[in-house]
Amino acid sequence: MNTHDTHRLARQNRRLVELRVWRNALEQPVEEWRFTGPEGETTQLRLGDRWPSEDFPVRLQATATVPEAWSGMPVELELWLGGEGFVRLSNGVQGGLNPMHRAYRVAESAAGGEQIEIDAEVVPKGIFGSHVYGPGVDSALLVVPETDVRALERDLSMIAEVCAQLPDHEVTPHLLDTIDAALTLLAPVWPTNSKTIISRIVGGQSASRGSGYSQSWAEESGIANPLIEGFGLWSVPEAPSPIEPLSEEARDGVRRAREAVAERLAEIGERYPPVGGIAISGHAHIDLAWLWPLAETRRKARRTFWTQIGLMEQYPDFIFNQSSAQAYQWMEEDDPALFEAIRQRVAEGRWEPVGGAWCECDSNITGGEAFVRQHVYGQRYFQEKFGVRCSVAWFPDVFGYSAGMPQLLRGAGIDNFFTIKISWNETNNLPYDLFEWEGIDGTRVLTHMFRNPAAGYNGNIAPEDIVGTWRNFQQKTQHPESLLTVGWGDGGGGASARMLENYARLKEFPATPRLRMTRVDEFFAAIPRENLPRWVGELYLEFHRGTLTTQGRTKQLNRQAEHRLVEAEVFSALAERHGLAYPHDEIERAWKT
Structure with missing residues (x-):
């Protein structure tokens, strides 16, 4: 330039x-709030006040009144209450609260004078588990958007x-x-x-x-x-x-x-017509156990999933994928209404369970039998609950991939594999983005990864991600399209309305890749398998070195647990032949844990 x-x-x-x-024509603060701590203690707060305690989760409630003068106008609520949370309004709107998702529809055309009850469960935590020091009721505004x-x-x-x-x-x-x-x-x-x-x-x-x-x-x-x-x-x-x-x-x-x-x-x-193609799938990578307790993982998943359900109502062409049968089971237990909403979207094809595994498991220290169980339990759950079996293994963030995986994946009915992690290599760039990966026994799975220079698998629908991903795609001569997953993970709430507004503008933009929403399984199914390059053996990650070698005791205990579970099954089967009940539920629960 x-x-x-x-x-x-x-x-x-x-x-x-x-x-x-x-961006807003009119704004009115929501001033009065009621704070309820984890033990049930209640404190009255005003807009701008700090929380009286940082124990969590807390409940923040308020009543907002739409001004009479706003009759006939669209009205939204914009919030920031001191951390990640889940917001429910009395008009039925609900969804996650985080830095990328802060606005909630109050009315398409307000009557004027109506009251909206706000009920939020909040934790004093930011993205990736970071602590919020001095959390407070920082932002609470009814607004009339300046739509144009x-x-x-x-x-x-x-x-x-x-x-x-x-x-x-x-x-x-x-x-x-x-x-x-x-x-x-x-x-x-x-x-x-x-x-x-x-x-x-x-x-x-x-x-x-x-x-x-x-x-x-x-x-x-x-x-x-x-x-x-x-x-x-x-x-x-x-x-x-x-x-x-x-x-x-x-x-x-x-x-x-x-x-x-x-x-x-x-x-x-x-x-200057569009050049190249990017297939987009909404996504929210949620580490089930990382920088927060499991109770918070369940809350993160619930916030994220309701947010994506809400976006599907607003944007009819939006498609979302989510892995990890464990996360779905938690929602089935914690929020049956959410689980039913997901089930309906799965039935219509816009919410795609992917991966076929119980969770996005490690593939370095995990034993073969444990890896098989991941997919036995995952595929069985998706089949029982949604009537689907997954055809794409989904491992965007695992720290390297054993050469034994292709054989085990094919045994689970999975003949496609997705990651982006190997693109993080520090020294040796993997020469392919679309290839057949051959394991130690000669079994092959179709493999694709993309190289998003902006945010990796936490992609955004923005020119940097789109142009950069297409520019980095190495198999342009063999396939006219790369996949790109979009959505903020680990509490970021997944895809956002801002992303989908961008999509409407960029999907046929001059001189940039043409965009389309896709299911992941349909993207893989459309790839011709002839004349693709082949990679034989381990997919080694030249990054995160020492993550596993420093954890000798953890690896030892994990392997011992795997062996003891197999032995427990053998002895339980023998005991059953002598009239004792087989402890099916206990053993399955132990494998899943």
Whole structure:
């Protein structure tokens, strides 16, 4: 990109930051809250107060009243209550609370004056189990979204991000011209009064600043006030007046700008059509036991799954995959309504159980019999509960793969294998992304991995992920498409509305890969298996070294437990021949544990 266009893009990005502070037309704080600790003790809090205790989980409840003047307007609730949580509203809306999922629909068209009960279970923890020090009721706003402004901001942001990924492509000056044309249409009608602008910058979404809430995550939510949070100011002055909505003239200007952008992109697309293809599947990688207790894993899964169910209602083409039969069993026990909602989405083909295993198990120290049991119990569960058997092994985050796996996977009815972990190698790059993996006995499974330079398997529907993944795909001459999983894992709540709004804009974008939503099994089924390269033997990960070699005692105990379980089965079978009951449930529970 030449110097002139580099400066143009920088100026445009600055204007987009300014545009984002107009994302809401009206805002009203939810001031009064009731805090209930784990032991049942109750404290009254106000917006901005710290929690009286950091024991968890806690319950935060409030009643929000939609202003009478908002009759006929769409209304949302934006929250940040001090950590990850699960939110339920009295209108039936429910879902996870985390830095990437903070907005909840109150009404498509408010009656005005209606009350909404808010009930949230919250823990003072952030992404990846990080502790939130001094958690508080930081943000609670009823808002009327400035819908067209939000849409224009997404339109222009996607164009700007594509330009950043294609700096030397001949399409880029045309895209920069498109942004300039839109901003030029806005200029005559956009507010310029200093008092209005300062109030909007200082007061708009003022409660988006909060405990345990980093700027990087704030940007992903789309809710942050970037002109305040991005500079780390020592202090912020009071707003000179309440924020004001845009004038109808300005809103008309926004709509005209959107129309101009659509027309220009259509023209550019004829000259520079999409190149390549990315098949997208929603995903939430949840480590069942990592930096938090199992009770929190169950809460994380519940929050994430309800969030994805809600997105399926809003976005009819959205498809989501989730591994680990254990997680589904927990939801069956903890939230039968959620489990039934998942079952319905599985039946219609939009929620895909993947992996066929009880969990995404280790494949280095796990013995052969234990690995087989993972898939016996996983496939059996998915068959019994959903009527499906998985054809794709799902191991995005395991630290290397034994050469014995292909044989065992095929024995479980699985002839496809997915990972991205080997792309993390520090020294030797695996020469293939799409290949046949041959095990020690000659058995082969079709294998695919992608190389997302932005966020790996926690992918985003954004130009950096899409263009980067396609650019890195090494088998373009053998297949026209790479898979990309999208969604924030381990408490990030999976795919987000922001991602799916981006998808609508990027799926046929000029000079970038064409996007489509897919089921993982259908993606693999469409790959021709002729003339693919072959990798023989172990898939060794040149990363995370020492993770297992430092755990000699753990490995020893694991192997002893595996042997004792096999012996217990043998002796139980012998005992059954002499009239004793076979302890089927106890043995199965031990294997699953």
